[in-house]
Amino acid sequence: MPPPHHHSDLAPTNPFSLEPPTRWWRSWWRSLSPTRQDRLAAIAPLISVALFFVAIVASFWYLRTEEQDREQDALMRSVHYTQQRMRLRLLERQEQIMRLARDVATEQMGTAEFASRAETLITQYPELQAITWVNAESTVVISQAAPAVPSGQLHTPARPLPPGPTATIFAQIRKQPQSVYWQPQMDPNAAPPMLQLQVPITAGVKFLGTVLAEFSVDNLLRYTTPTEILSRYTVSMLDAQGRTLSSPGGSHAQPRLSLPWIGLQPLKAYTLPVMPVGDSLSLSAQAYRTSPGLVGNGLFWLVGSLSLLTAWLLLGTWRHTGKRLRTQEALVAETNFRRAMENSLLTGMRALDLQGRITYVNAAFCQMTGWDEAELVGQLPPYPYWPKAEYANLMLKLKEELSGKTVPGGFQIKVQRKNGTCFDARLYVSPLVDAHGQHTGWMSSITDITEPNRIRAQLAASHERFTIVLESLDASVSVAPLGSAELLFANKSYRQWFGSQTTGHLQLLQEAGIVKASPQEDDNALNLRPKARNKNAEVFWPELNKWLEVRSRYLTWVDGRLAQMVIATDITARHQAEEQAAQQAERAQAASRLITMGEMASSVAHELNQPLTAINNYCSGMLSRLDSGTLTESQMRFALEKTAHQAQRAGQVIQHIRSFVKRSEPNRAPAQVEDMVAEAMELANFELRRRNVRLSHHIAARLPPVLADAILIEQVLVNLMKNAAEAIDHGGRPEGRRSVELLVRPKTLEERPGVEFAVQDTGPGLPPQVLERLFEAFFSTKSEGMGIGLNLCRSIIESHNGRLQAQNLYNGSEVTGCCFSFWIPLAEPAALQEDKDTLPQQ
Missing domain, CATH: 3.30.450.20 (PAS domain)
Known part of the structure; x- marks a missing residue:
């Protein structure tokens, strides 16, 4: 059987196993790092002091809470006791007033005896301030009041009760005879109202009036509340709205001091309604402000102060220990950081002593040159990484380096790798100084600049090419x-x-x-x-x-x-080409107008034939009447006026033709829409009447001016209306379906206000393939057409910042005609003002 102490060697090492707590605690403590042990050792005393302080505060709070509960119960009992005394006192006064009412009802007492008994009651009971006898007609018979009652609250004999709550209660008692208490609402600008009691005077079922008794709320509270209660609590009487009617200690009594962090809370006010008055009168009480008992709790403050002092000292020790630990950690972190930075650098580091012997190289230097640290440390010049062709130059640089003649920006050298290849490097040198300030050698950093040199050469070549391009x-x-x-x-x-x-x-x-x-x-x-x-x-x-x-x-x-x-x-050549293109477009517009007028020549001849024939007829008629001698002066005047009118009509037709055909520079100015439409309709009407096509129009009222060349817009409208008439004529439409309608209305396009012109015909419409190419140059559906009319119209509208489009009109799936529409923006206010300024000069 093994010795008992050998059982400890077989114990499990799991910290959660059933081993003694001290052993588990010791093993856990030893597993911590010294830094964590120092922190826990500094925090543990602070935690124990804090727990001790919390225990003291909790004990004090518990005792104070129990004391407050007892005081609150005492307050409630005192309020109930005072309310019972007040109720009994009011019931006694009510009984006495009811005896007065019975004596009045049985006619055993007159006004003199009523006044005597009322004065006795008022003198004997201070809370009773006034007793009034009111008859059935609400008229005051007699009223007896105490000297302290203000004159504004007295009831004058032989006068009715003033309108208000008293008269309302009187009317209520007349309907249902029973005693009623009433506490009127308080007026902030007047004296506090008195508690009223109205007792009915009845003889059988006959109502003879009431006895009105008025009580002083202040005296009722003062002479009813025991002195010991008034000395301990703030007692007050409240109305139905919670406003204070009476308070012997004043309405500004301070409540008990509140210190919630040590368990000292103010006692709540306790309120009870005064019976038999009801909710209109309440009794409220609250404890006076008292001392929190700091002297009686001196032990608590002493223990608390010592605990805070101990905690403050421990906290200072903890902060000092923390600073020392942070300094130690920063030193370790700095050492690790410098070591890691040195190992991760791509820059080679080399240290030389004062004789030029290599004393240190880092990993980057070894990787850069291909030589191991053991092969380089201790070497004297010439070093293994020096190219043989550069010995003389590098030896000169090394002498300058050892003598302290260093260049701040470093210098460029050639370095040879172990495999024989070379690369460009930049060498920076700085002195090495030990902790005692002694110069012990030189630290050199080497950077491979082969790639930067290649990039610099490429940039120089690129800059040269860029300069050549810009110069050419x-x-x-x-x-x-x-x-x-x-x-x-x-x-x-x-x-x-x-x-x-x-x-x-x-x-x-x-x-x-x-x-x-x-x-x-x-x-x-x-x-x-x-x-x-x-x-x-x-x-x-x-x-x-x-x-x-x-x-x-x-x-x-x-x-x-x-x-x-x-x-x-x-851009001189381009500018000249644009000017030539503009001139060609202007010539095309004039040619289009001439072609249009050539096509309309027969219509114009027919139109001029009518006024010329009328002039001939009028002249022939006058000659015949002159020959016969029957021509009077009035008939001659009438015939001459008709002849002049027909001649003027012919002149207008010719003037419209000349202004339309005449070539002029484009002149965009504010133009009235009604005038342009009227001119275009008069010109196009010749062609439409020749083809037996009706022309109707609708122009929206009060259209503002548009910024346009009136002649060019008239040319577009005439072209569109003439095309519409030709489409109807070629489509062979019957008499009832040969009409063209011109619609002019305001329209906003792309948040810019303007005017839309729409020409609708009743022709056969346009096929889809024609709609796609309708505005192309030299495309026409007419065998004799040139294909420049609609293209020129679109150019004119787009030069006015407008839009020209065409679409078929449908009635279900049947094509009923075609609509050409274009939009022109309105004239700007500045253009309108400029046009007005130029009117007098014109």
Whole structure:
């Protein structure tokens, strides 16, 4: 049998096994690190003191809570006792008033005896202030009051009760004879009202009036409440709204002091309704403000103060220990950090003594050169990583290094790896100083710069190519910083056109209207770096006789300054081509108008034939009457007026034709929609009447002016109405379906107000393949058409910033016609004002 002490060797090592608590605690404590042991050793006394302090506070709070409960019970008993005394006193007075009422009802007492008995009661009982006899008609028979009653609360004999709560209670008693208590509401601007008791005077079922008794609430409380209760509590009488009617200690009595953190809470006020009055009168009591008993609890404060002092001292010790531990941890962390940083660096580190012997190399240096640490430490020059061709140069550099002639920016050398390959490196040297301030050697750092050298060479080549490209551009490129007259860059074209100064750069910006030439403007631009925007403009340069397109871009220069690049491109050829294109478009518009009038020639001839025939008839009639001698002066006047009217009509037709055909420069100005529509309808009506097509129109009222060339818009309307009439004629529509309708109405497009013109016909419509190519140049559905009419119309509308579109009209699935519509924006207010200003000059 083994010895008993051998059983301990077989005990499990699991901390949760059934081993003695002391052994488990010891094993857990030893498993902690010294830092955690120091922290726990510093925290444990602080926790014990805090627990001791909490126990003292809990004990004091428990005792104070029990004491408060006892005081609250005593307060409740005192309020109940006072309420019972007050109830008995009111019932006694009620019984006495009821005896007066019975004596009055049995006519055993007159007014004199009533006054005598009432004065006796008022004198004997201070709470009773006034007794009034009121007859059945609510008229005061007699009233006896105490001297302290204010004159405003007295009841005058032979006068009815004033309207109010007293008269209301009287009317209630007349309906149901029974005694009623009433406490009127308190008026803040008047004296507190008195408690009223009305006892009915009845003889059998006959109502003879009431006896009104009024009690002073203050005297009722003062002479009913025991003195010992008034000395301990604040007792007050409250009305139905909780307002204080009477309080012997004053309405501003302070409650008990509240110290909730040590268990001292103020006693709650206890309120009971006064019987038999009811809820309109309540009795409330609350304990007076008393001392919290600091002297009686001196032991508590002493223990608490000592606990706080001990905790403060322990906390100071803990903070001091924490600082020492943090310093130790920071030192360990710094050492580990420097070691890890050294091992992770890609920069090679090499230490030399004063004789040039290698004393230390890091892992990066070994990896960079391919030599091991054992192969390098202790070596004297020439070192194994020196290329043989560079011995003389490297030995000279080493002598300068050992003599202290170091270059702050380092110097570049060639380094040879163990495998024989070489790479470019930059060497930085700094002195090594020990803890006593003695110079012990030199620390060198080596960085592989082969790749940076390659990138630098590529950047230089790229910069050269970029410069060649910019120099060969036909456009002028210049860069200048904001707020400075320095020219950062200018290509060959800029130097040829503007020289080598910033004058041309700034003039281009001014002519283009991109910036203002003021220092303040430039200073503000420096503060608006995130908001800089690119801008384009076209300017004419008289010195060069060129049109230049100026583009500006804000950029950050290589030195961090905000600069502005200006690119000026020669667009003279393009500008001339645009002018020629505009002239060709104008000629095409005039040609279109001539073609339209050529097609309308027969209609115009027919239209002119009517007034000419009428003139001939009127002249022939006058000659015949002159020959016969029957022509009177009035008949001649009538015939001449008709002849003049027909001649004027013919002149108007010719004038419309001339103004439509006449070539003129486009002139956009505010134009009235009604006038343009009227002119176009009068011109198109010739063609429509010739083709037996009816023309109707609808123009919205009060349309504002539009910004347009009236002649061009009339040309578009005439073209669209003529096309509509041709579509109806070629479609062979019957008489009832040969009509064209012109609709003009306001319309907002893309949040911009404007006017929409729509021409609707009753023709056969347009096939889908025609709708797709309708506005293409030289596309026409007519055998004799040129295909430029609708294309020209669309160009005119788009030049007015408008839209032209076409669509078929349907009745179910049947095509009932076609609608051409276009939209023109309204004239701006500034254009309207300018047009008004020019009216007198015209």
